[in-house]
Amino acid sequence: MNCQNCDERLLDLLYGEIAGPEAEEARAHVRECASCGRSFAQLEAAHRLATQLPEPEPPRALDARILAAARQKVGAEPARPRAARAGDSDTAGLWAGILRWLGGFAMGPQVAMATIMLLVVAIGLWHLPGRRREPTAGGGTVVQPEDHGEAAPSATLEPAAPLDLDLDPRTGRLRARDDEGGGAAEQTAGRERPRGAQAEAPASPRSQAGGEVVNGPLAELAGTRTRQAANVPADVPAQARAGLPTRPAAGRNAVPLLEDDGDVAMGDAVMAQATGARQQGSAAPQQAPLPAPTEPAPTSTLDLRRTEGTTASQAPAPDTGAYTRGMDYYRRNDYAGAIRELNRVVADPSSGSLVPSALHHLARSHRSAGACRSAVPQYESLLRRFPAYGDAPRAMLELADCYRRVGRLSDARTMLLRAQRYQSVAPAAQRELMRVDQMERARRAPAPAADMVESEAGQ
Amino acid sequence: MRPDPSSLEDEDLLAQFNDGDAGAFEVLLERYRRQIFNFILRSVRDRHAAEELMQDVFLRVVQRSREFKGESKFSTWLYTIARNLCIDNSRKMAFRRHRSLDAPSRGKDGEGPSMIERVEGRELGAHREAVSRELSERIASAVEELPNEQREVFLMRQVSHMPFKEIAAVVGVPENTVKSRMRYALERLQQALADYQDYAEQLG
Numbered sequence: 001m002n003c004q005n006c007d008e009r010l011l012d013l014l015y016g017e018i019a020g021p022e023a024e025e026a027r028a029h030v031r032e033c034a035s036c037g038r039s040f041a042q043l044e045a046a047h048r049l050a051t052q053l054p055e056p057e058p059p060r061a062l063d064a065r066i067l068a069a070a071r072q073k074v075g076a077e078p079a080r081p082r083a084a085r086a087g088d089s090d091t092a093g094l095w096a097g098i099l100r101w102l103g104g105f106a107m108g109p110q111v112a113m114a115t116i117m118l119l120v121v122a123i124g125l126w127h128l129p130g131r132r133r134e135p136t137a138g139g140g141t142v143v144q145p146e147d148h149g150e151a152a153p154s155a156t157l158e159p160a161a162p163l164d165l166d167l168d169p170r171t172g173r174l175r176a177r178d179d180e181g182g183g184a185a186e187q188t189a190g191r192e193r194p195r196g197a198q199a200e201a202p203a204s205p206r207s208q209a210g211g212e213v214v215n216g217p218l219a220e221l222a223g224t225r226t227r228q229a230a231n232v233p234a235d236v237p238a239q240a241r242a243g244l245p246t247r248p249a250a251g252r253n254a255v256p257l258l259e260d261d262g263d264v265a266m267g268d269a270v271m272a273q274a275t276g277a278r279q280q281g282s283a284a285p286q287q288a289p290l291p292a293p294t295e296p297a298p299t300s301t302l303d304l305r306r307t308e309g310t311t312a313s314q315a316p317a318p319d320t321g322a323y324t325r326g327m328d329y330y331r332r333n334d335y336a337g338a339i340r341e342l343n344r345v346v347a348d349p350s351s352g353s354l355v356p357s358a359l360h361h362l363a364r365s366h367r368s369a370g371a372c373r374s375a376v377p378q379y380e381s382l383l384r385r386f387p388a389y390g391d392a393p394r395a396m397l398e399l400a401d402c403y404r405r406v407g408r409l410s411d412a413r414t415m416l417l418r419a420q421r422y423q424s425v426a427p428a429a430q431r432e433l434m435r436v437d438q439m440e441r442a443r444r445a446p447a448p449a450a451d452m453v454e455s456e457a458g459q
Numbered sequence: 460m461r462p463d464p465s466s467l468e469d470e471d472l473l474a475q476f477n478d479g480d481a482g483a484f485e486v487l488l489e490r491y492r493r494q495i496f497n498f499i500l501r502s503v504r505d506r507h508a509a510e511e512l513m514q515d516v517f518l519r520v521v522q523r524s525r526e527f528k529g530e531s532k533f534s535t536w537l538y539t540i541a542r543n544l545c546i547d548n549s550r551k552m553a554f555r556r557h558r559s560l561d562a563p564s565r566g567k568d569g570e571g572p573s574m575i576e577r578v579e580g581r582e583l584g585a586h587r588e589a590v591s592r593e594l595s596e597r598i599a600s601a602v603e604e605l606p607n608e609q610r611e612v613f614l615m616r617q618v619s620h621m622p623f624k625e626i627a628a629v630v631g632v633p634e635n636t637v638k639s640r641m642r643y644a645l646e647r648l649q650q651a652l653a654d655y656q657d658y659a660e661q662l663g
Contacts (some may be wrong), residue, residue, distance in 0.1 A: 011638050017622055043642070045656060046649035050617050053602060054595045056506075058496035058513055063488060066517040070484040073521050074476065 001029045002368060005333060006036045014043050323354045330361050335369035338362070356386040360395055372402040393422035397429060404436055409443065412436050469533035477524050484524075488517060491534070494619045495541050501614050502545040503552075504603045512548060516541045531628060534621065538629045542611060549607070594655050601651035609644035612637050 001009075006029040012018040013026045030040045326341030338361065345351045345358035363378035379399035383392060396419035403412035413436050420429035464472060464486045475483035495516055500509035519540050527536055602610060611630065615621045623641070627634040649656075 008635075008638075011623070011641055015616060015623075042649060043645050046645035046652075047617075049594070049598060049652050049655060050602075050613070050645070050648060052591070052594050053501075053598045053618065055493060055497045055618060056500065058492055058510060062510055062514050063492065066488060066514060066521070067481070067485055069518050070476065070488075070521045071481040073524075074479045074481045 001025045003036055010040050014047055323358055330365055335365040338365040356389045367402055372405040375402045393419055393425040397425050409436055409440050470529055473524055473527055473533055497618050498614045501602050503548055512544050515544055535625050535628045601648050605644050609640045612640040613644040616641055
């Protein structure tokens, strides 16, 4: 067990939430490692003090009132009908609940304000041109879209346009895509826009070319209209839709699309993540530039949205068995098992989107097992083949650490300079740089004479 | 013949209560009354309010017992109710905090004599008792001064002995976040109670 793993288990150990070999292993590490031992001792001391927190007894009189209410309840509904009249009572209960809820707000200023707002909106709608209120032949709608050549309908009544949005790579937020020269498909989910010409407009060149697919998770976020705008075929597998943003190799760089997990909506992307599916690399690996200082997306979610040299819909469904086993081994610190399984994933051409993560954890397994020389080529392969990998900054730090451990200080320095462009790892990279610098200086400096050392020590 | 209620799981007791057995609820109340009361007391920092809120928590359980679907543990549901009521209460009380901002805070650096100074000249047994009493007060104060999110996690783990996973379900954050908060809470307590470190070692 290494220090990081041990540190994560200190509280479990303190409160007895781990047992057996795991607890023994953690205890053994705490005994042997001064740093972890100190941390544990501090937590233990605080825990011991905390046991002195007084726990006063609540008054028994409270129990009497609570129990009276409990008895009243079971007394009041001893033979509650479970089937026959359940619907009636539930309905009555629903209405009673609504009335109670309304009663609670009856005189509230919020209700007054809301009522006024509703009245204002209703009066505004009522004063719209008279023909909008005329019932149509179908009688189904109150407001009918205008025919061509007539005054356009009020914007408030026109069916909403599709959300023509894209993601700003700098901010990770949605923005209008109108400056990119091409409206997305103009259809909305389940209905067409009233303007015939627009409804029949061809899909945008990007969509037709198949190179540009709008962000699947964002389509999930914005609802079905965005999905339609993204022109994602309904029969595209969920996993492929989750990994949508495949971009043309030219014209766009490989700047990751999102910076923040918080911007990712639930949906197919999350499902894909749950199954371990990962899409990697928005552009062809050889053509993709190094990630700009913009932070790559965190691995946990965003590498799902990249595909390696292929569109998401073409990506084969990878076999997740070996990957899952490998990750399980890795989490259990069984690095030999992890290396065996993850090597299979990396070697299997059908692994596709799982490769980056597998490669990263393969490298980590080597490193955690103390085999930095074996880890180095794996890290190098990862960063070379998948420059837009979500956890690339962390991988750079780890690779730099391996370089340092095997004595390749110059390479470590280069890698740290590259890593420090990423905000998330910049402080750690800078600290490591100082360390590497010190080591380089120490290596270059001639060995001091013994008498000089003594005189310095004497001072 | 019905099994002894005290041997039943919480969820079974609630089901029995829903079937009309008020005695089952009494067992549940007995199991949780003290834990819930202390959780609330340290959260709202006012005994009278804590008594009212504890009553509200259990009355809500009585009223909504049929809403419990058994998808979580009863204790998770119970603490979720208690936590929500505490949050509601703290919002209500936000504008009239009983504790003045400029009131001297206990346990800060430079306040009063050190532990060593207080120890000097006292007889050990009497001293231990006094320290224990004083320590209890200081711990209670230190716990109450923890940030809300750390305090609730601390109380659920330390006082109510809930596993981190269950606390995560109540608070609605990942388990690792719960552990981080717990760790911060313990570290803060240790800092606030540094004077009592030697005493803590004797406790071990």
